[in-house]
Amino acid sequence: MTREFTCIVCPNGCDIKTEIKVGQDGKHEICSIDGALCARGEVYVKQELTDPRRSIATSVLVKGGVLPLASVRLTNSIPKDRILDAVTEIKRCSLTAPVFSGTVIIKNILGYNSDVIVTKEVPASEK
Numbered sequence: 001m002t003r004e005f006t007c008i009v010c011p012n013g014c015d016i017k018t019e020i021k022v023g024q025d026g027k028h029e030i031c032s033i034d035g036a037l038c039a040r041g042e043v044y045v046k047q048e049l050t051d052p053r054r055s056i057a058t059s060v061l062v063k064g065g066v067l068p069l070a071s072v073r074l075t076n077s078i079p080k081d082r083i084l085d086a087v088t089e090i091k092r093c094s095l096t097a098p099v100f101s102g103t104v105i106i107k108n109i110l111g112y113n114s115d116v117i118v119t120k121e122v123p124a125s126e127k
């Protein structure tokens, strides 16, 4: 079967066309691959076929800060089908200013060896 992918590993976003065979054991075999500008494209396709993963960047509420939100992101990608669960868990958090970049707000989210860290500092507001 033919399958097309857009590689998300780098900003080039290569459109990759593949011919894939599925064996009786359910495993995918890539028969041909076209359109990837580098070898990471094939690694990405193999990952998509076996264990698709994504990372996310979002924000959490900050109390008493000069900004109402602090941006956060995952340190490692997690299974694509658990992204909504991760967002739900992150949205339960709120922080109190000052908030420092790099602070871990959730360790090992959903057990996938990925932490949620702050990516934008939010100083406390002066009263």
Ligand code: SF4
Binding pocket: 007, 008, 009, 010, 011, 012, 013, 014, 036, 037, 038, 039, 040, 041, 042, 044
């Ligand atoms: S195949 Fe290589 S160059 Fe193309 S988007 Fe993926 S990582 Fe970037």
